[in-house]
Amino acid sequence: MGRRVTLQTLADELGVSRTTISNAYNHPEQLSDELRDRILTTAERLGYAGPSAAGRILRTGRHHAIGVVFTDDLRFVFTDPDTTTFLQGVAEACADAGTGVVLLPSPVAMPVDQTALPHAAVDGFLLFSAAEAHPAVQTVIARQRPMLTVDEPDLGAAASFIGIDDRGAATTLTHHLMSLGHERIGAVTLPMSVDRLDGAGRRDLAAATGSPVRVVRERVLGVLDTGVEPVVWEAGANDPDAGRAAALELLRAHPEVTAVIGFSDQLAIGVTQAATRLGLDVPGDVSVVGFDDIPRASTWDVPLTTIRQPLVEKGRLAASELLAMIDDERAPSRHDLPIELVVRRSSGPARAHTSDSSN
Amino acid sequence: MGRRVTLQTLADELGVSRTTISNAYNHPEQLSDELRDRILTTAERLGYAGPSAAGRILRTGRHHAIGVVFTDDLRFVFTDPDTTTFLQGVAEACADAGTGVVLLPSPVAMPVDQTALPHAAVDGFLLFSAAEAHPAVQTVIARQRPMLTVDEPDLGAAASFIGIDDRGAATTLTHHLMSLGHERIGAVTLPMSVDRLDGAGRRDLAAATGSPVRVVRERVLGVLDTGVEPVVWEAGANDPDAGRAAALELLRAHPEVTAVIGFSDQLAIGVTQAATRLGLDVPGDVSVVGFDDIPRASTWDVPLTTIRQPLVEKGRLAASELLAMIDDERAPSRHDLPIELVVRRSSGPARAHTSDSSN
DNA sequence: GGCTGGTACTGTATCGATACAGTACCGACG
DNA sequence: CGTCGGTACTGTATCGATACAGTACCAGCC
Numbered sequence: 001m002g003r004r005v006t007l008q009t010l011a012d013e014l015g016v017s018r019t020t021i022s023n024a025y026n027h028p029e030q031l032s033d034e035l036r037d038r039i040l041t042t043a044e045r046l047g048y049a050g051p052s053a054a055g056r057i058l059r060t061g062r063h064h065a066i067g068v069v070f071t072d073d074l075r076f077v078f079t080d081p082d083t084t085t086f087l088q089g090v091a092e093a094c095a096d097a098g099t100g101v102v103l104l105p106s107p108v109a110m111p112v113d114q115t116a117l118p119h120a121a122v123d124g125f126l127l128f129s130a131a132e133a134h135p136a137v138q139t140v141i142a143r144q145r146p147m148l149t150v151d152e153p154d155l156g157a158a159a160s161f162i163g164i165d166d167r168g169a170a171t172t173l174t175h176h177l178m179s180l181g182h183e184r185i186g187a188v189t190l191p192m193s194v195d196r197l198d199g200a201g202r203r204d205l206a207a208a209t210g211s212p213v214r215v216v217r218e219r220v221l222g223v224l225d226t227g228v229e230p231v232v233w234e235a236g237a238n239d240p241d242a243g244r245a246a247a248l249e250l251l252r253a254h255p256e257v258t259a260v261i262g263f264s265d266q267l268a269i270g271v272t273q274a275a276t277r278l279g280l281d282v283p284g285d286v287s288v289v290g291f292d293d294i295p296r297a298s299t300w301d302v303p304l305t306t307i308r309q310p311l312v313e314k315g316r317l318a319a320s321e322l323l324a325m326i327d328d329e330r331a332p333s334r335h336d337l338p339i340e341l342v343v344r345r346s347s348g349p350a351r352a353h354t355s356d357s358s359n
Numbered sequence: 360m361g362r363r364v365t366l367q368t369l370a371d372e373l374g375v376s377r378t379t380i381s382n383a384y385n386h387p388e389q390l391s392d393e394l395r396d397r398i399l400t401t402a403e404r405l406g407y408a409g410p411s412a413a414g415r416i417l418r419t420g421r422h423h424a425i426g427v428v429f430t431d432d433l434r435f436v437f438t439d440p441d442t443t444t445f446l447q448g449v450a451e452a453c454a455d456a457g458t459g460v461v462l463l464p465s466p467v468a469m470p471v472d473q474t475a476l477p478h479a480a481v482d483g484f485l486l487f488s489a490a491e492a493h494p495a496v497q498t499v500i501a502r503q504r505p506m507l508t509v510d511e512p513d514l515g516a517a518a519s520f521i522g523i524d525d526r527g528a529a530t531t532l533t534h535h536l537m538s539l540g541h542e543r544i545g546a547v548t549l550p551m552s553v554d555r556l557d558g559a560g561r562r563d564l565a566a567a568t569g570s571p572v573r574v575v576r577e578r579v580l581g582v583l584d585t586g587v588e589p590v591v592w593e594a595g596a597n598d599p600d601a602g603r604a605a606a607l608e609l610l611r612a613h614p615e616v617t618a619v620i621g622f623s624d625q626l627a628i629g630v631t632q633a634a635t636r637l638g639l640d641v642p643g644d645v646s647v648v649g650f651d652d653i654p655r656a657s658t659w660d661v662p663l664t665t666i667r668q669p670l671v672e673k674g675r676l677a678a679s680e681l682l683a684m685i686d687d688e689r690a691p692s693r694h695d696l697p698i699e700l701v702v703r704r705s706s707g708p709a710r711a712h713t714s715d716s717s718n
Numbered sequence: 719g720g721c722t723g724g725t726a727c728t729g730t731a732t733c734g735a736t737a738c739a740g741t742a743c744c745g746a747c748g
Numbered sequence: 749c750g751t752c753g754g755t756a757c758t759g760t761a762t763c764g765a766t767a768c769a770g771t772a773c774c775a776g777c778c
Binding site (some may be wrong): 047049050051053054055056057058060063065067074075077078079084085087088091092094095098099100101102103104105107110114115116118119120121122141142144145328 | 406408410412413414415416417420422423424426434435436437438443444446447450451452453454457458460461462463464466469473474475477478479480481501502503504660
Binding site for chain 1 (some may be wrong): 763
C-alpha cells in the first residue's frame with residue numbers, strides 16, 4: 001500500500017492497458033477523446049504527476065537536455081559578458097527545441113569526479129572556452145556523447161568546433177594600428193595556464209606562440225604575420241582588473257609602446273584604466289583595441305575599437321549544431337564565424353616618437 | 360552483435376557479476392583493488408563509457424540535478440545582473456554538492472508543454488521571480504517535486520520561499536528620503552503584468568496595492584506605511600531603458616516630485632538618465648534611490664543610494680534549502696534575508712519647493 | 719573441531735516507461 | 749457476402765542499472 005502512482009496504477013484503476021495511459025500523454029491521436037479525458041481526470045484525482053522522466057529516459061535513450069561545461073571559476077562564468085551573452089544564444093536555441101540546458105561547472109579546485117560531470121544526464125556536451133589540459137575535457141570525451149567545443153580546445157575530428165578566425169582577426173587589428181602609424185605594439189593576453197592563477201606577467205614570443213591556449217597562440221601568430229613583434233604580457237584573469245594590472249606593468253616597462261591590443265574587451269577596458277592612471281591619454285598617447293565587442297565596449301568612457309564577433313549567434317549555432325549531432329547523427333563539423341573590425345575612439349594616430357632613451 | 364557496451368557486457372567478458380562491475384564504479388571499497396583495476400582496464404579496452412545515467416536515475420530515483428525556472432524573456436535572464444548574480448550563488452552551492460543546474464526558460468510566448476518543463480529530469484525546482492499567473496507555475500506544481508520560490512510568487516505551504524522584507528525595505532528607503540526633506544515622491548515600479556509587455560504607464564494606488572506581483576504590492580505598501588502617497592509609474596521591463604521611459608513621463612507629468620524610488624537599480628539608473636535628459640541634476644533637483652545594490656550601482660555616474668540585498672547568498676541559500684528538501688525531506692521553509700540601506704550620492708536634501716503652478 | 723566475524727563477491731527483484739507488433743471491431747463497398 | 753482499411757486499443761519485450769539479501773571462503777581463536 002501507499003505505493004507511488006504510476007502508469008500501472010492508472011491502468012488498473014481504469015481497466016485499460018498501461019500503453020493506453022502512456023498514449024494519452026504522448027500520442028493523443030491514438031485514442032478517443034472520451035477515453036483520454038477520463039484518463040486525465042482520473043490522473044488528477046489520484047494525484048498522478050505525469051509519466052516519470054526516469055522511465056522515459058531509460059526507454060527512449062533521450063534526455064532532452066544538453067550540458068554546458070565550464071572550466072572557469074564560477075566567479076567568472078556569470079559575470080563575464082562573453083559567457084552570459086553566449087549562454088543567451090544557447091538558451092534561445094534550446095528553448096526553441098524544448099531542450100533543457102544543464103550548467104556543468106568544473107572549477108579547477110574541485111576533483112572532476114566530485115562534479116556532476118561524470119553522471120550528468122545529458123545527450124551531448126558543449127564546452128565553452130575550456131582549457132585543453134583541464135581534466136574535465138578527458139572526462140567528457142570518455143562519456144562518448146556528441147560534443148562541441150567553442151573557441152577552445154580544438155579536438156579535431158573528435159568534436160565539432162566553433163570559433164572565429166583568430167589569427168586573421170589579430171592581423172586585421174594590427175594592420176589597423178599600423179595604418180595609424182603604430183610600430184611599437186603591446187599585447188595583453190588572456191591567461192595561458194589551466195588554472196589561470198599563477199600566470200600573470202611578461203612572456204617572450206616563444207612562450208606566447210607555444211601557449212597551450214589556442215586563442216592566445218593564434219592571435220599572437222596573427223600579429224606576427226604583419227611583421228610586428230609585440231611586447232606580450234599575460235593577464236591573470238579575463239576581467240578589467242587583471243587587464244589593468246598587466247597593462248600597468250607593460251606600459252611602465254615599455255614606454256615606447258604606442259598601442260596595446262587587449263585579447264578581450266574586458267582586458268582592453270582594464271588597459272585604458274591603466275593608461276589613465278599613468279597619465280596617458282587614450283588614444284592621444286596610447287591606442288587601445290580589444291576583441292569581442294561586448295555591449296560595454298561601445299558605452300565605455302573611451303569607446304573601444306574592437307573585433308566584433310556575434311556572440312548570441314555563436315551560442316545559437318553551437319546549440320543547434322549539437323542538437324543536429326544528437327538528433328540527426330550529424331558528423332562533427334567546423335565553423336568559423338564572420339568577424340568585423342569596429343573602429344571607435346580608442347584607436348588613433350600614433351604619437352610622435354618619444355626618445356627611446358627616455359627609460 | 361554491435362550492441363552497446365553495458366555493465367553486462369563487462370560482466371560477461373570478465374566472468375563476474377553485473378553487480379561487481381557496478382561496485383567497481385560506485386563502491387570501490389566493496390571489491391579488491393586487483394579486480395577493480397582489471398575491470399577498469401577492460402572497460403577502457405571495450406570502450407565502456409561508464410554506468411549509464413538513465414539506468415542509474417531509474418533505479419535510484421535521483422537525478423542529481425535541480426531545475427531553475429525563468430518566466431522572463433530570455434533576453435533578460437542573462438543580461439539582468441540580479442539574475443546572473445543569483446545564478447552564480449545557485450551554481451556555487453550546486454557545484455559543492457555535485458549537483459547539476461538545469462536552466463528551464465519558459466518564455467511567455469511559448470506554450471508550456473513545448474518547453475522542457477513538463478519532462479525535465481530534475482529532483483526539484485527553483486522558481487526565480489516568476490509571475491504567479493504564469494502557466495509554468497502550475498506545471499511545476501503538478502510535477503509534485505520539492506519546490507522553492509525566490510521573491511515571487513509566495514505559494515504558502517506548498518513551497519519554500521526566500522525573499523527580503525520588501526515592505527520594510529520600502530519603508531526604510533522612504534524614511535531616508537523624508538529625513539532629507541522630500542515630500543513628493545515618485546515610484547517607478549517593476550512590471551505588474553504576467554507578460555510584461557502591455558504594462559508601462561501611470562498607475563493609481565489601488566492598482567499598485569492590488570498588483571498580482573507581490574514585490575510591487577509590498578513595496579508600495581511599504582511606502583504608504585510612512586504616510587507618503589507616491590506617484591506610481593509602471594515600467595515596461597526591468598532594464599534602464601524602460602526605467603528611463605517611465606521616469607521621463609513621470610517627471611514631466613509631476614514636476615513637483617523631488618525624489619523617485621526605482622524598484623530596482625536597473626530602473627533607478629534609467630531614472631537618473633531621464634532626469635539628466637530633462638536638465639535636472641541628481642541629487643540637486645531630484646533624488647533617486649533603487650533596490651538590490653547591483654555592482655553597477657556603485658560605479659554608475661551617480662552612485663546610487665539603494666537597498667543592498669545579498670544576491671549571491673540568496674542563490675546559495677535557495678539551492679541549499681532545495682537540496683535539503685530533496686535529500687533530507689525537509690519541510691518547506693521561509694526565509695527573509697537581511698537587507699541594508701546603502702547611502703550614496705544619488706540622494707540628497709530636497710530642493711526648495713517649486714511653485715506647483717509651474718506646469 | 720566448531721564457532722565468529724570479516725571480506726569479497728553473486729543473484730534476484732525492481733525502478734517506470736515506451737516501441738512495436740498484433741488484434742478486435744466496425745462500417746463501407748463492390 | 750467477403751474483404752478491405754482504418755480506428756482504438758492490448759501485450760510483451762526491453763531499456764541499464766543498483767539495492768539488498770545472501771553465500772562462500774578464510775583466518776583466528778578457544
